[in-house]
Amino acid sequence: MSRLVNGVKSFSTAASSLLADASAAAARSARQPTSFQVFRDVPELRQLRRKLIQNDRTIGFVPTMGALHEGHLSLIREAARENTDVFVSIYVNPTQFGINEDLSSYPRTWDSDVKKLKKLNEELGSLGAGTGRITAIFAPTSKVMYPTLPPSSEIDGHGSFVTITPLSRKLEGVSRPVFFRGVATVCMKLFNATTPDRVYFGQKDVQQSVIIKRMVKDFLIDTEVRIVATAREADGLALSSRNVYLGARRRIVGLTLHKALSAAVEAYQAGKTSRDDILGAARSIAERVLSEQQSLPPSERALYEVDYISLADPESLEELDLVDPKKGAVLSTAFKMAPLEETKPGEDCGLGDGKVPVRLIDNMILQPQA
Ligand SMILES: Nc1ncnc2c1ncn2[C@@H]1O[C@H](COP(=O)(O)OP(=O)(O)OP(=O)(O)O)[C@@H](O)[C@H]1O
Ligand SMILES: CC(C)(CO)[C@@H](O)C(=O)[O-]
Numbered sequence: 001m002s003r004l005v006n007g008v009k010s011f012s013t014a015a016s017s018l019l020a021d022a023s024a025a026a027a028r029s030a031r032q033p034t035s036f037q038v039f040r041d042v043p044e045l046r047q048l049r050r051k052l053i054q055n056d057r058t059i060g061f062v063p064t065m066g067a068l069h070e071g072h073l074s075l076i077r078e079a080a081r082e083n084t085d086v087f088v089s090i091y092v093n094p095t096q097f098g099i100n101e102d103l104s105s106y107p108r109t110w111d112s113d114v115k116k117l118k119k120l121n122e123e124l125g126s127l128g129a130g131t132g133r134i135t136a137i138f139a140p141t142s143k144v145m146y147p148t149l150p151p152s153s154e155i156d157g158h159g160s161f162v163t164i165t166p167l168s169r170k171l172e173g174v175s176r177p178v179f180f181r182g183v184a185t186v187c188m189k190l191f192n193a194t195t196p197d198r199v200y201f202g203q204k205d206v207q208q209s210v211i212i213k214r215m216v217k218d219f220l221i222d223t224e225v226r227i228v229a230t231a232r233e234a235d236g237l238a239l240s241s242r243n244v245y246l247g248a249r250r251r252i253v254g255l256t257l258h259k260a261l262s263a264a265v266e267a268y269q270a271g272k273t274s275r276d277d278i279l280g281a282a283r284s285i286a287e288r289v290l291s292e293q294q295s296l297p298p299s300e301r302a303l304y305e306v307d308y309i310s311l312a313d314p315e316s317l318e319e320l321d322l323v324d325p326k327k328g329a330v331l332s333t334a335f336k337m338a339p340l341e342e343t344k345p346g347e348d349c350g351l352g353d354g355k356v357p358v359r360l361i362d363n364m365i366l367q368p369q370a
């Protein structure tokens with residue numbers, strides 16, 4: 001059941017009247033484990049936030065772009081373990097997509113997202129008083145997030161931006177030059193709107209997590225950054241909202257990222273510390289699978305381009321020639337899965353019929369060794 005009053009929407013599995021007053025909402029979240037409110041604008045959200053502070057409650061904030069999957073839910077579960085209240089944002093942020101990127105085709109699945117969050121709140125409710133609940137979904141419009149100028153994706157576009165350099169120019173930033181400016185900017189706005197005690201990000205987007213930590217440190221933001229392990233399919237593929245575009249053929253070949261990184265981790269665990277040895281193990285898998293695919297007919301193959309395979313320092317993301325085993329390193333990679341050249345009748349080609357190129361990223365941490 002849902003109703004919208006004054007820009008605040010209430011979702012509850014129990015028949016309940018809408019509580020427009022934020023203090024009532026705070027009290028209600030304790031009584032009704034399955035209810036949360038949806039906020040489209042900042043003032044009402046701030047009102048709730050203030051009441052929660054007055055009641056000694058803590059906020060864990062999970063920013064997302066929706067199309068929720070188990071990876072997002074694992075961030076929310078972690079936030080609920082460590083806070084009384086969880087705020088989740090769902091906002092597909094235009095400024096982090098380059099002008100030729102997939103903003104318009106990015107999956108938007110509002111109804112199923114809300115269903116998943118309600119179900120998760122029931123699960124959290126069943127865990128008892130020691131576990132927090134989802135209290136608020138923040139789903140702002142772009143006018144709310146960018147109140148003065150329309151959001152610009154141009155490299156030299158106008159607007160108020162947060163830039164974190166040189167971190168944002170490396171790795172993903174080479175192919176996606178406005179990406180981390182957009183991410184840092186929207187996260188700064190989201191943090192200002194929610195003023196959370198803790199924020200939760202996924203290890204899957206490792207560069208994003210390093211940049212957010214740097215932003216929080218450098219801008220003296222009063223929050224703790226928590227990074228949650230990458231949730232994977234049983235065979236190792238990292239969950240990602242964009243996986244729905246893969247289809248069966250590209251899904252199988254896309255697993256090469258995971259295989260390549262796993263081979264590099266094995267080399268490190270076997271005592272190798274040089275860049276050539278560690279990355280060589282990953283590259284040889286990426287090259288072998290690609291040449292196998294190239295030898296297949298177009299109706300059978302899935303081609304990709306390796307954008308980068310990186311071995312970098314965990315904080316500066318500077319490329320390493322040698323891993324210091326006391327410090328460890330981050331191994332990360334991005335593949336661009338090309339559109340299918342030819343499809344077969346009845347083939348599962350994913351959303352977009354195999355015509356949408358899909359960027360896949362993954363990473364593994366080379367843990368410091370005692
Ligand atoms: N497999 C995963 N495991 C853990 N966290 C994840 C996973 N996938 C995404 N996240 C985290 O969820 C948060 C929101 O990510 P986002 O909404 O962009 O989803 P996504 O699956 O990363 O989408 P895409 O990769 O297609 O952009 C980010 O902190 C991201 O790191
Ligand atoms: C952090 C984020 C929600 C900012 O738009 C996005 O980059 C994401 O989903 O990882």
Ligand code: BAL
Nearest residue numbers: 065096097179205208
């Ligand atoms: N999870 C990162 C969001 C993006 O690729 O735009």
